[in-house]
Amino acid sequence: MAEASISVRGLWKVYGPRAGRIVGSPDADLPRAMLEAKTGCVVAMRDINLDVAPGEVFVVMGLSGSGKSTLVRCLTRLIEPTAGTVMIGDTDVTAANRDELLDVRRHRVSMVFQHFGLLPHRTLIDNIAFGLEVQKMAKDKRRAKAEQILELVGLAGLGQRKPDQLSGGMQQRVGLARALATDPEIMLFDEPFSALDPLIRRDMQDEIVRLRREVKKTMVFITHDLSEALRLGDRIAIMRDGRFVQVGTPEEVVGAPADDYVANFVRDVPRSHVVAVDSVMAPPASGGSSGTVPLGTKIRDVVPYVAASELPVRVVDASGTVVGSIDRVAVLSVIAGEDLAPVAGG
Amino acid sequence: MVIAAPITGIAETATSPITDKRWHRLVVPGVVIIAIIAVGYAIGHEVPTWLDAHVKAKVDQAYQWTVLHGDTNWLFTDVFDPIGHAISWSTDHLLSLLRTLRWPGVLVLTALIGYRTGGQRAALTGVIVLSGCGLLGFWDHTMITLSLMLVSVVIALAVGIPLGIWAGLSDRAEKVMRGILDTAQVMPLYVYILPLVVVFGIGAPAAVIATIIYAVPPAVRITSLGIRGVAGTSTEVGSSFGCTGPQLLLKIRLPLARRAVLLGVNQVIMMAFGIVVYASLIGAAGLGNDVLTGLQKVDVGRAFAPGLAIVFAAIAIDRITTGQRPQRIVSDTVASRPGALLGRRFMMPLLAVGSLIAVAVVAKLLKADHFPSSLTVDVSKPVNDAADWVGRHFRKGVPIVGGTESFSDFVVINFLTPARDLLQHAAWYIIVAAVAAIGWASGGWRLGLVCGASFVGIGALRVWDLAMDTLSQVLVAVVISLLVAIPLGIWAARSITVERILRPLLDVAQVMPAFVYLVPVIFLFNVGRVPGVVASVIYAIPPGIRLTTLGLRQVPEAPREAAISFGATPRQELLKVQLPLATRAMMLAVNQTIIMCLSIVVVAALIGAGGLGLETVYGLTKKQIGQGTAGGLAIVLLAIVLDRITQAWGSRSNRRAGAQTWAQRRFSRGPGLTL
Ligand SMILES: Nc1ncnc2c1ncn2[C@@H]1O[C@H](COP(=O)(O)OP(=O)(O)OP(=O)(O)O)[C@@H](O)[C@H]1O
Numbered sequence A: 001m002a003e004a005s006i007s008v009r010g011l012w013k014v015y016g017p018r019a020g021r022i023v024g025s026p027d028a029d030l031p032r033a034m035l036e037a038k039t040g041c042v043v044a045m046r047d048i049n050l051d052v053a054p055g056e057v058f059v060v061m062g063l064s065g066s067g068k069s070t071l072v073r074c075l076t077r078l079i080e081p082t083a084g085t086v087m088i089g090d091t092d093v094t095a096a097n098r099d100e101l102l103d104v105r106r107h108r109v110s111m112v113f114q115h116f117g118l119l120p121h122r123t124l125i126d127n128i129a130f131g132l133e134v135q136k137m138a139k140d141k142r143r144a145k146a147e148q149i150l151e152l153v154g155l156a157g158l159g160q161r162k163p164d165q166l167s168g169g170m171q172q173r174v175g176l177a178r179a180l181a182t183d184p185e186i187m188l189f190d191e192p193f194s195a196l197d198p199l200i201r202r203d204m205q206d207e208i209v210r211l212r213r214e215v216k217k218t219m220v221f222i223t224h225d226l227s228e229a230l231r232l233g234d235r236i237a238i239m240r241d242g243r244f245v246q247v248g249t250p251e252e253v254v255g256a257p258a259d260d261y262v263a264n265f266v267r268d269v270p271r272s273h274v275v276a277v278d279s280v281m282a283p284p285a286s287g288g289s290s291g292t293v294p295l296g297t298k299i300r301d302v303v304p305y306v307a308a309s310e311l312p313v314r315v316v317d318a319s320g321t322v323v324g325s326i327d328r329v330a331v332l333s334v335i336a337g338e339d340l341a342p343v344a345g346g
Numbered sequence B: 001m002v003i004a005a006p007i008t009g010i011a012e013t014a015t016s017p018i019t020d021k022r023w024h025r026l027v028v029p030g031v032v033i034i035a036i037i038a039v040g041y042a043i044g045h046e047v048p049t050w051l052d053a054h055v056k057a058k059v060d061q062a063y064q065w066t067v068l069h070g071d072t073n074w075l076f077t078d079v080f081d082p083i084g085h086a087i088s089w090s091t092d093h094l095l096s097l098l099r100t101l102r103w104p105g106v107l108v109l110t111a112l113i114g115y116r117t118g119g120q121r122a123a124l125t126g127v128i129v130l131s132g133c134g135l136l137g138f139w140d141h142t143m144i145t146l147s148l149m150l151v152s153v154v155i156a157l158a159v160g161i162p163l164g165i166w167a168g169l170s171d172r173a174e175k176v177m178r179g180i181l182d183t184a185q186v187m188p189l190y191v192y193i194l195p196l197v198v199v200f201g202i203g204a205p206a207a208v209i210a211t212i213i214y215a216v217p218p219a220v221r222i223t224s225l226g227i228r229g230v231a232g233t234s235t236e237v238g239s240s241f242g243c244t245g246p247q248l249l250l251k252i253r254l255p256l257a258r259r260a261v262l263l264g265v266n267q268v269i270m271m272a273f274g275i276v277v278y279a280s281l282i283g284a285a286g287l288g289n290d291v292l293t294g295l296q297k298v299d300v301g302r303a304f305a306p307g308l309a310i311v312f313a314a315i316a317i318d319r320i321t322t323g324q325r326p327q328r329i330v331s332d333t334v335a336s337r338p339g340a341l342l343g344r345r346f347m348m349p350l351l352a353v354g355s356l357i358a359v360a361v362v363a364k365l366l367k368a369d370h371f372p373s374s375l376t377v378d379v380s381k382p383v384n385d386a387a388d389w390v391g392r393h394f395r396k397g398v399p400i401v402g403g404t405e406s407f408s409d410f411v412v413i414n415f416l417t418p419a420r421d422l423l424q425h426a427a428w429y430i431i432v433a434a435v436a437a438i439g440w441a442s443g444g445w446r447l448g449l450v451c452g453a454s455f456v457g458i459g460a461l462r463v464w465d466l467a468m469d470t471l472s473q474v475l476v477a478v479v480i481s482l483l484v485a486i487p488l489g490i491w492a493a494r495s496i497t498v499e500r501i502l503r504p505l506l507d508v509a510q511v512m513p514a515f516v517y518l519v520p521v522i523f524l525f526n527v528g529r530v531p532g533v534v535a536s537v538i539y540a541i542p543p544g545i546r547l548t549t550l551g552l553r554q555v556p557e558a559p560r561e562a563a564i565s566f567g568a569t570p571r572q573e574l575l576k577v578q579l580p581l582a583t584r585a586m587m588l589a590v591n592q593t594i595i596m597c598l599s600i601v602v603v604a605a606l607i608g609a610g611g612l613g614l615e616t617v618y619g620l621t622k623k624q625i626g627q628g629t630a631g632g633l634a635i636v637l638l639a640i641v642l643d644r645i646t647q648a649w650g651s652r653s654n655r656r657a658g659a660q661t662w663a664q665r666r667f668s669r670g671p672g673l674t675l
């Protein structure tokens, strides 16, 4: 078993005539309009390298047209990449034959779509059971399983309805249920919540957080909503013009934007919401403390302690051992945005 | 001087490329056209005798050959005859099945099918409407027509739907089929009828095959459209879960395209019933033949009653095949009891077949062989009386407008005759040059060439004067149709009320077989050229209105809103925003109107319009195959020229406001088209 759950090397997607010749050529670096005028090709994604660890939630962000959907679809070859390799576990997807590819799609990876992608002619149960049906599972078996999952996403009893009888939020729960039903190792999300209103979106994000805790799936999550990315992602990749301009933990991305593009993206995020105590704490201090927080606590959540008392806050690890302390000055300097201590490695 | 020089220099370099181009664009065609006229002048005013493709003679020879060798040549004995036999066998057996069921059995069968597809409503409508055929006294002939139509429809669907699926899945298949279907669409029926008659002889097989050829295109088109209309996201979902190609088709594409496919079924039925009368021209017995006899004897009543029966049969079949089945609400308890489902699945068909057999047996015992004559109503006499009444009261002496007779004279004296004289008396080469020039101006030199060549071809078919006669009638009909249809279409697009009133009328007009229009036209105008024109106008107006309305409605909201926000009056909004943006749709309306008018030329000939149509009818009914072929080919050539020119207008404006796709365009032509 390979170490990474998904491993991508040198992945390109070029649309247009004789797309292959663009890959890696100097032409690929031309501005989009010039390239299109010269060759008729559009580079949607260029030289992507990526490893996602098992159980990791990897978020891809970027403006519209930056190539996020292209990337996620190339992972299972819903879009055929122009060059590069994609490994899912130890299967080389890009070299897979038809049967191997179908196996990957049927059993190992599933996808949640932006506009839900529910099939209007099927009941909810049959929508959820779709993946199982394609695998040729017997009817009563797959129905039973779908029924279970329907309950899991909180829609028990609505199985005989048709999708158009549901609200958007409920529909996306079905989309989620459908992706869960095949019990895949990897789940891909292409802007699953961007069509939902903010409250429901929040709900659904909680659902993902819960899933992540309970079922431990590897996830690739596309979004253009930064707060969503920060909430869900173990790591975030920022995409622009088809390439990754930065890959890192939320703290790295917010704390040390690689370029102006990323900086612009994260400009409005208060750092205290992202930076955790781990990266700014001092060695354990003797003496009293105003409170105790676990590793990973965001600075924002330490503020009440240091506001209430001048004493530093103790930081403990999972076993309860004190590993550091953080005082009012450190908290304030994070909030003020200066002098960020070297960020913790991701 | 010194200062002026550079300025003129700039002016020259700036303008010369443009003037250069203009010069080319005008002068080259001009020279070619002058050359055509010069050559024509040298040849003479009339189409020269040496310009003769000898089509009539050659076709007649070929026909003679087939008559002589039909029993011995392998092509006939091993290919055509078996096909013909298979078709005859199917229609005969279907007919005897229908007769064995007897009329009560057929009605029960109708009810059962209707109930299965569309619930009680469809069952009831089907039964009532089909009984209408019996009440009119045409039950038996309806069964003959039904058996022919059903065989045609089933084969047409069996061919058309798979082809449509293929065209929907493969771009290359679509491209090839589009080329064929587009050409087929402007081809009048006779182009395939005549070879069919040559190959299969006059009779049911030729009629069935003609119907199939005629009805397949909409099935292909609509199915393909439906398959292509399935959202990419849905198929992507399928692929993402690992669907194979067939799984994608069966689980996603076809279910989502179901409505379109059903619509295709409906269109095929309507198309097939639309040409029942034509099929009778080549030997289909039944209702079509009754209509034809009535028309040929100018006996309005005798044509009307079977015509009505055709409409009834068409409506009945339509209702029971395409009814929207009410959603069955399967309650959880029923679904979870396997016994109940099993019962549903097997008991219902058993019950249905059982009751059908029971009714048939009872009917046999009661000797219900014929639809009870005590129930039938003879409508031909009242219709004839009404016709007489209308004739007496409307033909003459209506205050102010005068009456249809004077209208008829007016049209003949002021439009038809001058137009015909102009076209017939002008030297043939001038017409060729003019058509080539119009083609050139509309779509470039290639189109000009096609147009010119087509008209020379008409000359070579030796039907020049007849063609000019037909062309004059078509042009007059087109102008009148557009003058009526476009204003009505604009009005309907701007007023919901008007549209509400027009829509049902248009719907009915679309499902009516074309010849039904002839009946009231004969009432009013007797026979001659004017009723032909009037029939064309009535026939061509509905699609004209529909396309105009559609085009205006499709104009996006944003520019209209912008215009209003700048204070445009409704009139300005119409003239400055809507109409310019709907140019393509309007051109489409013109194109369709022309095609519709041309398509009715042969029907018009049945009521005395003469021209090429008469030539064709004569060829079919009197077995003058050569003459008929020449007439039919000339109609095709006319159709190609008029279709291509108006299409070129449409695609030019297309670049500015392209909204409709090919499929929509052909789709909106709708049923009831009798070409
Ligand atoms: N079939 C295609 N042909 C040509 N170019 C394409 C095609 N599909 C996508 N592209 C181009 O590839 C680029 C990346 O598209 P992609 O859909 O991956 O963007 P995205 O980041 O998902 O954007 P969004 O947030 O709008 O979904 C875009 O610039 C798009 O124009």
Ligand SMILES: [Mg+2]
Residues within 6 Å of the ligand: A068, A069, A070, A190, A191
């Ligand atoms: Mg996208």
